[in-house]
Amino acid sequence: MSKIRVYELAKELDISSKELINLLMDEFGIEVKNHMSVIENEDADLIKELMLDKAKQQAGDAEEKKGLVEEYEDMVAEEVNRNGKKNKNKNKRFAQGKEYTGDEEQEGDDIDSIEIGNTITVKELSEKLKKPSSEVIKALIFSGVMAALNQEIDFKTAEKVAEKFEVMLSLKEESVEEVEEIEEGEEDSFVEKRPPIVTVMGHVDHGKTSLLDAIRKSKVTEKEAGGITQHIGAYTVNLNGEKITFLDTPGHEAFTSMRARGAQITDIVILVVAADDGIMPQTEEAINHCKAADVPMIVAINKIDRPAANIDKVKQELTEFGLLAEDWGGDTICVPVSAKSKEGLDSLLEMVLLTAEMQELKANSSRKAKGTVVEAKLDKGRGPVATLLVQNGTLHVGDSILVGTTYGRIRAMFDDKGKNIKAAGPSIPVEILGLSEVPSAGDKFNVVKDEKTAREMANSRKDKFKDQYLQSNRVSLEDLYNQIQEGKVKELALIVKADVQGSVEALKQSLEKLSTDLVKVRVIHDGVGAITETDVTLATASNAIIIGFNVRPDNNAITLSEKEKVDIKTYRIIYDAIEDIKSAMIGMLEPDFKEVVLGRAEARQIYKISSIGTIAGCYVLDGKIVRNSDIRLIRNGIVILESKLASLKRFKDDAKEVNTGYECGLSIEKFNDIKEGDIIESYTMQEVKRKEL
Template sequence: MKIRVYELAKDLGLTSKDLIEKLKELDIKVGNHMSTLDEETVEILKELFTGAAEGIEQAKEAQVEEKSEPENQVEDKKEIKRKEDTMEKTDNIDQEVENKSDLPVIKIGESVQVKELAEKLGVQVSDVITKLIGLGVMATLNQEIDYDTASIIAAEYEYAVEGEVSDIENMEELLEQTYNYVDDEADLKSRPPVVTVMGHVDHGKTSLLDAIRNTNVTNKEAGGITQHIGASTVKINNEKIVFLDTPGHEAFTSMRARGAQITDVAILVVAADDGVMPQTVEAINHSKAAGVPIIVAVNKIDKPAANPDKVKQELTEYGLVPEDWGGDTIFVNVSAKTGEGIEDILEMILLVAEVQELKANPNRRAVGTIIEAKLDKGRGAVATVLVQKGTLSVGDAIITGKTYGRVRAMIDDKGKKIKKAGPSTPVEIIGLSEVPESGDRMYMVEDDKKARYLGEKMKGKHRDAKMKEGQKVSLDNLFDTIQDGQVKELNIIVKADVRGTIEAIKQSLLKLSNEEVRVNPIHGGVGAITESDIMLASASNAIVIGFNVRPTNNAMEIASSEEVDVRTYRVIYNAIEDIKAAIDGMLEPEYKEVFQGRAEVREIFKIPGGVAAGIYVQTGKITRASQIRILRDNIVIYEGELSSLRRFKDDVKELAVNYEGGLAIEGFKDMKEGDVVEAFIMEEIKR
């Protein structure tokens, strides 16, 4: 009676892989999990693995050591003879393996979905499920089975199984080798330069870009500070230049670093009246690390206190010596306000780009980098991609990090839909399965099936570890719990309106760790704070931080019942300062936000001097003294105060839940149907 390898492995409490490895150590060769062993060989193997380990070692030692007792020698000879017989018996097995060496091969990872395995074998899913039931495995078409089980099923259909690369670093390396190969020199064509604008906060980087693009981006940013990476294309003398604008605050070091890594020329903006600052030095280091040539734009020369020579002197300490001082760094005096020097700096960019001879192959599969990504309620996952090689077209299958999909639409920096994007072209793409990470590499692959397969493999490697349960932590009691020895690390979940902001906040929070407590950002995501975020925070004893987003109604209720601390901010400085103060035991909040109610805007009316909104109160209440926050797609677009609150034609002090009414907001006219009105008051906290 013969027995298969996988059956013997099960009897011995081993996996098929482990058993095959052990058999190889004993010079017993088998093909795969379905290879058969005869009864005598099985008995010998059982003895070897289950009770005769010491006897085997003694037998091996007996071959090289002299034994005084004749009985031992007899036993040793028997053991050697038995092993020789076993070797002889396996000759037939080796022959079987040779005969089956021409079987077709399928590749799978450590596990595979039943449906996917059936597709690879070219059989019906129901047939595979029937085979699994015969092995005592109950699985549906979407469930995953392990490598050993898949190998057994494959052998039933006369297929051999081969393992795939499972390590994520090797997977990314494999993607680079496969899709980001070096092109032949003959296929390369000129491409536009990609320019990154870098420098210290409030030195005028975005204002300088505004002067170049004739746009006004700064007015849209909270506090006039750029907090997302943007990309735009400018045409100068029939030549294109692609500009990337990176934030200047030190919190966005990682975002700025990504900008330097994908750029050809770095514009270092330094205010003539302020000089070199800490973030200026960081920008220099990032540019040098990326091997990118630097052009210094000395901005704000129109100001009375401007001193360009002082800036030149300070920058020489960091290796940036002006050309007119005998160095090789181009300095240009500019004023974003008056437009002075703008044409000069554009000419310098084209000059540096010409010297670099920037080229790429447009006739190949596209490769690029995710500059920014966000979740849009109407369009789903939206990513800004800088195409670096090849041409990306609508309908192409792509993978980026653990995200995959097909390009359903592409929009350029002017808001126009386009069908193709060549090298050095920034575009917004729609069609990804989820929001990718900023800085992820993007690869165009053969088809949807390949993209999905690679994406799922990468996603599996990024799954978050299970979190331990424990006492809930809030910023208010954090210092006490540290002193009590209850908290050694502070888990934080970060939600924001765009992906790049999440990475920046995480980097800043990690720097707050000290000897007593380690700040640990365990999760980051784009979009509103949801029930799953609250449940993860509850399970992992974490604090939830929302940046420019708000929790949903259900999330707020669950957070209250689970006692999860949820904090929302619009400026990153406040979040960092709060957590730092909590860690140091110096949190002294003077006011606390108290939620009052939510209402939905059902209709918009024009009134003298502005607009009024017809509302329906969904939860809580709205009072005349309430402060108001307007949410659109769960993103805060305005905060202010009520100018009037009415029920029918009467002015009222409050509107309760399930009541309809009308309101007008002081200084805000851009309300739309579907907006959410959130009412709150600031309550003073006495310590």
């Protein structure tokens, strides 16, 4: 018998006729009408073989999962035996599928929904679901996840497990929302005046730390190696009952680093300039950083007691950077001071308080604290140590804080004099212990409700940071055009460094003259000397390209540029640098397109073929008709259609092109209304690259 009926095959396979009919139609594509339909024996044998293989595979999978479940049940039993309290009934309870907790556990009512963070341990999930750990682990195994009792699983995995127990899982708001957004609803009606935060900047050895030392009447410089500040210091000074917080920096590196991370913590900048030295390279860099950050600036002209001091010369040099002193009719506050004789210090502090008063600096000390990391280090004996500047609220010992991508609970807190304190209000710098890792300078911190929440949010931020880092792409000459097309870059920002000041000025002016209405060149900073780590940091913050003329980057700059993906171009000939930037700018411009007519043909005979359409027998008048070119159909001098050729033939053979004086047959894509006397014009659009801006 070469055929078999459906009901007979169903009986052999031990399934219903209806199930077999559905199987035949859905999986095997065999059309059957009812249980009396017949199918070929070859098809029946194939179906039997496939069904047998499927049954074996399912049995094998079930056996494998059963073995895994038994293995994990043993693991869970060992975990409970090891960590739980000793009880003579615990193994018995576990064997009954109940988790041993050490106390008599009462089964709670069924729950409909629970909230968890981004991650949760298997044990915590079983407790929240009010299910034995063994059942949760079984569910995980059948979901394809192998996890031990104390292992963490992500939210999506936990959600799949919860669905098996008919429980709705939701993500805690704190785990997905930024702390700043959560705290938006906090009461800010209790705002009060806060101390100003002042950063002292300037060239090396111009007396920044000496000036600050004179103000707060302590000897900081004597403790530093060689009398030079080797770290960032944050200090609070009392003046006539009012407080001022000073940030002393080694030059401007920290200021730039913080700005690169979006931390604008400074209210006022005191720019220290030596009266006998004038504006120096680091002074110029500090001015550029202050302008970029849009921070009020007070110029302290220091060392006025020196014989070579020339205050007017300093004011004259300041005008070259757009800073005109008040007594010269401008709006820049310039105060002559002497850190050694303490002359002019009162006037300087009065100007600081006056500028702060104009800014109306306020904060709410009753809310949860938030602020910025001024500096951080890993101490051999104390672990991660961070200097924090509280910008709003009050920070307490015992608070759980989230700092950038790290977290912790404050175990101890010290003021700027090293005294142990319990709380710190707005604009107060403190040193804290208790973080899990060393944060970066410029990272923002927020107080959260507990350490667990802080840990979850820190882990979430780490994941986001990794994704952003992989997707980030610093601007380079090669991809600038694509970014401009997408609207990401409106101008080309450059940092110019050269071996002498004359070369810097020449290169800077030449590059800025290249600017057009479509692409603008802006030199955000220029200077003399090697390309340093500071230049790379500024380029990172400003998304700029570094141009070096007769100078090279140092090792730290190379390492940081590779890490931050900053483009550094070095040249020996000034015209090469100009031509390179000019070529890059020309490459950014959209190319021009020029129409080139290839040839014209006249339609002299029309053929209509039902399976193809209208074919025109043509005579090439001039030039050539090219197969892949664009065409125009011209009738009585009027353009009727612009399209492409569907086919071009010479006799019965396809032709790539047909030259003047030859006949051809052609058809036009999706157009059949060709008439005798029509002119078919073949043309192409050639891209013409711009050769000048």
